[in-house]
Amino acid sequence: xxxxxxxxxxxxxxxxxxxxxxxxxxxxxxxxxxxxxxxxxxxxxxxxxxxxxxxxxxxxxxxxxxxxxxxxxxxxxxxxxxxxxxxxxxxxxxxxxxxxxxxxxxxxxxxxxxxxxxxxxxxxxxxxxxxxxxxxxxxxxxxxxxxxxxxxxxxxxxxxxxxxxxxxxxxxxxxxxxxxxxxxxxxxxxxxxxxxxxxxxxxxxxxxxxxxxxxxxxxxxxxxxxxxxxxxxxxxxxxxxxxxxxxxxxxxxxxxxxxxxxxxxxxxxxxxxxxxxxxxxxxxxxxxxxxxxxxxxxxxxxxxxxxxxxxxxxxxxxxxxxxxxxxxxxxxxxxxxxxxxxxxxxxxxxxxxxxxxxxxxxxxxxxxxxxxxxxxxxxxxxxxxxxxxxxxxxxxxxxxxxxxxxxxxxxxxxxxxxxxxxxxxxxxxxxxxxxxxxxxxxxxxxxxxxxxxxxxxxxxxxxxxxxxxxxxxxx
Numbered sequence: 001x002x003x004x005x006x007x008x009x010x011x012x013x014x015x016x017x018x019x020x021x022x023x024x025x026x027x028x029x030x031x032x033x034x035x036x037x038x039x040x041x042x043x044x045x046x047x048x049x050x051x052x053x054x055x056x057x058x059x060x061x062x063x064x065x066x067x068x069x070x071x072x073x074x075x076x077x078x079x080x081x082x083x084x085x086x087x088x089x090x091x092x093x094x095x096x097x098x099x100x101x102x103x104x105x106x107x108x109x110x111x112x113x114x115x116x117x118x119x120x121x122x123x124x125x126x127x128x129x130x131x132x133x134x135x136x137x138x139x140x141x142x143x144x145x146x147x148x149x150x151x152x153x154x155x156x157x158x159x160x161x162x163x164x165x166x167x168x169x170x171x172x173x174x175x176x177x178x179x180x181x182x183x184x185x186x187x188x189x190x191x192x193x194x195x196x197x198x199x200x201x202x203x204x205x206x207x208x209x210x211x212x213x214x215x216x217x218x219x220x221x222x223x224x225x226x227x228x229x230x231x232x233x234x235x236x237x238x239x240x241x242x243x244x245x246x247x248x249x250x251x252x253x254x255x256x257x258x259x260x261x262x263x264x265x266x267x268x269x270x271x272x273x274x275x276x277x278x279x280x281x282x283x284x285x286x287x288x289x290x291x292x293x294x295x296x297x298x299x300x301x302x303x304x305x306x307x308x309x310x311x312x313x314x315x316x317x318x319x320x321x322x323x324x325x326x327x328x329x330x331x332x333x334x335x336x337x338x339x340x341x342x343x344x345x346x347x348x349x350x351x352x353x354x355x356x357x358x359x360x361x362x363x364x365x366x367x368x369x370x371x372x373x374x375x376x377x378x379x380x381x382x383x384x385x386x387x388x389x390x391x392x393x394x395x396x397x398x399x400x401x402x403x404x405x406x407x408x409x410x411x412x413x414x415x416x417x418x419x420x421x422x423x424x425x426x427x428x429x430x431x432x433x434x435x436x437x438x439x440x441x442x443x444x445x446x447x448x449x450x451x452x453x454x455x456x457x458x459x460x461x462x463x464x465x466x467x468x469x470x471x472x473x474x475x
Contacts (some may be wrong), residue, residue, distance in 0.1 A: 004299060005322040008166055010036060011069045011079040011103075012045035013095050015087025015132065016055035025053040025313040027154070027414045028084020028110055035153040036080075044072045056293045062091040063306055066098035075103060078169040082153060086128030101154055102462055104172055105143040106227045108158065109133060111150035114127075118386050126150055142462050144168060158420040164455055167320040173460040175312070176204040181264050184212035184275025186306045193307040193444045196394040199401055200308070203464065207308060212275050218259040224251060228258040231292075234357055237349065239294055241358040241377065249375035250359075256284070257291035264300075271301045273311045279330040281369040287362050287376040288458050292348035296324050299321075303327045304348055305444075313390040313403070314445030316459075321450035324350035328422075329443055330436070334413065339429045343410075343447065347378050347420025352449070354420070355383040363418045382422025389426075389445050391436075392466075401464075404441065405456045406432060408469030418472075427473030435469065 012032055016025035029045065036043045046054040046068060051061045071074060078289055079101065081092055096105065106122045107344040109125035116122075126149065136143050146161040175455040186193055197207050222229060234253035235243065243249055264272060272295065274288055281287060290300035299318050303311035307327065314325035326349040332342035346362050357380030387410055408426030424447075426432060435441075453470060 005166075007040045007042065008169060009044060009075045011072070011076045011099075011101070013056040013065060013079060013081045013092055013400060014053070014056050015081060015083045015085075015092050015128065016053060017086045017088050017128070018057055020085035020122070020124065022053055023120075024084045024123060025055040028082055029054045031110075031153045032080065032082045035158055036161065039159060039166070040117070041162075041166070044068060044076055044446035056091045056095055057088050059094055061211065061473050062098060065095045066250055067146075069095075069099040069101055076101060076103060076163060077173055078104045078106065079418050080106045080108060080165075081132060083125040083128050083132065084123065085287045086124040089128070089131040089135045092132050093139045095142060096141050096278075097135070097139055104165065104169050105136070106161070107143050108146050108153060109150045111307055117473060137181070139311070140293060143224055143474055144458055144462065145413070149177070163403055166397050167452060167455040168459045168463070169317040170276065171316050171455060172463045174315065175464065178205045178271075178315070179208050179269045180308060180311060181206065181267060181269035181272040182207050182308055183208045183260065183272060184210075184279065184304055184306060187275065187277045190305050195309045196396050197422050198305060199396070199399065200395045203401055203466075208269050210230050210267070214280055215256070215259055215263065217286070219255045222255050222259060224255075226258075227263070229254050232258045235294065236290060239297075240290060241450070243358070245359050246372070246376050248370070252286040253288075253290050253376050254282060254286055254380070255284065257294065260291065271298070271311055271315050273303045273306045273308045274282050276304050278365055278369055281362075281365050281373045285373040286320040287365070289346070289348035289362070289377045290359055292315040293350050293378045296326065296348070298348040299324060301325055302348065303421075304345070304455075306440070307444050309392045309394060310442070310444040310446055315393045316392070316451060316456060317388060317390055317448035317450065319377050320343070320452040320455045323450060324352045325446050325448040326350060327444055327446050330433075331421075334423050338345060339410070339427060339445050340413065340423055340425045341429065342415065342417075342421060343382070343424050343445070344417070344419055344421040349378055349382070353382050354378075354380040356380050359421075360418075378420060379418060380420055381415065381451040382410050382420060384410050385449045386451060387424070387447050388450050388456070389442050389447045390423075393441055402467040402469075403460070404435065404469040404471060405453045406473065407451060407453050421435070426471070427470070435471070
């Protein structure tokens with residue numbers, strides 16, 4: 001699955017202590033810039049004309065670096081502290097405090113070469129990193145660490161650290177100021193998807209609501225031959241196999257999609273949670289699954305049953321990976337295998353989740369509202385592959401946002417059913433299921449074909465202040 005990643009811009013603080021070799025600071029600065037260029041990212045960093053070697057060694061240097069960061073505040077996604085030698089611990093913390101930037105921070109220390117430990121080459125970054133972290137902790141500044149205590153910025157290992165840190169920055173930055181569209185009321189039978197708008201607002205996430213009747217009113221005023229309807233019809237035909245589906249149902253899907261995305265642009269919302277069950281079927285004669293699948297495929301995550309918190313989980317994984325997410329039910333056991341289960345929805349999964357898929361009618365709802373009113377589902381088998389799962393929830397009683405995250409895989413196990421479904425295998429799954437039930441989490445879970453649990457844990461616990469549980473899969 002091709003990732004849709006945007007390039008990022010990082011502020012660089014080059015730490016240096018005066019009685020350590022200055023040439024190490026100069027080359028360390030160059031090496032970090034080269035590492036970012038290799039990854040396709042830009043940087044904001046002091047030049048050797050601004051301070052000695054472009055490093056931060058004093059309070060005056062800290063003021064200069066902080067001023068530079070402030071002048072580019074709108075561009076900077078995160079800050080990287082590089083320690084090519086021990087580094088002056090306090091000016092690093094002062095720079096971060098004075099800059100006023102509330103972005104993730106990564107601490108990197110360059111390793112010594114045991115064959116070059118003379119006064120001309122000794123770094124002591126191994127030790128200096130501890131002092132830098134100690135000061136940041138005193139200042140109340142949150143930070144992330146590389147996988148190894150010391151890592152060469154020119155190494156492949158640091159590229160992996162940088163990819164992980166970039167994902168953390170995307171998740172944290174993507175949630176701050178996020179605007180979510182909640183279209184329609186929560187289905188009456190689904191207390192499960194209740195949530196607190198106030199707790200989300202406190203976290204910088206706004207929910208913009210719209211009554212479903214307003215969407216249907218706009219649809220009723222839209223001519224069948226309008227340009228945006230024709231455009232959506234073509235997009236649907238190019239997205240999914242519609243063989244056997246009545247044209248009237250496809251036309252209704254196209255008009256619904258056109259109006260929904262038009263409102264989202266007007267309201268400046270990035271993602272959506274939509275009422276389906278069963279108002280759309282009874283009052284409009286279609287399920288919205290295909291249009292939601294298409295939006296999720298474009299990284300405009302869309303969740304059914306107005307599950308706003310499930311939608312946030314989808315969006316977090318899409319931000320981390322740059323690939324589409326889906327919202328599923330933890331739905332069935334899979335025989336007697338304690339570590340396997342069936343994940344299912346009826347379904348609006350993005351096409352990237354399937355090994356085969358087509359448009360069909362929704363078999364469950366059809367029994368009550370009629371087959372002709374339920375066309376539009378994306379029916380198929382989920383492909384195999386490694387996945388990360390996540391659930392976000394608001395706990396009104398404790399006044400906190402919480403959740404869990406872990407990793408597993410979709411398998412090739414056979415499964416004959418309808419909707420969008422697949423078998424998932426998760427180590428120590430019974431322990432996970434017990435945790436879900438003991439803590440009253442919802443039956444919906446977001447999933448993505450990626451490995452991002454460490455990114456989610458760092459972003460939520462470290463920078464967002466959310467109470468997140470990591471399922472480690474160990475007995």
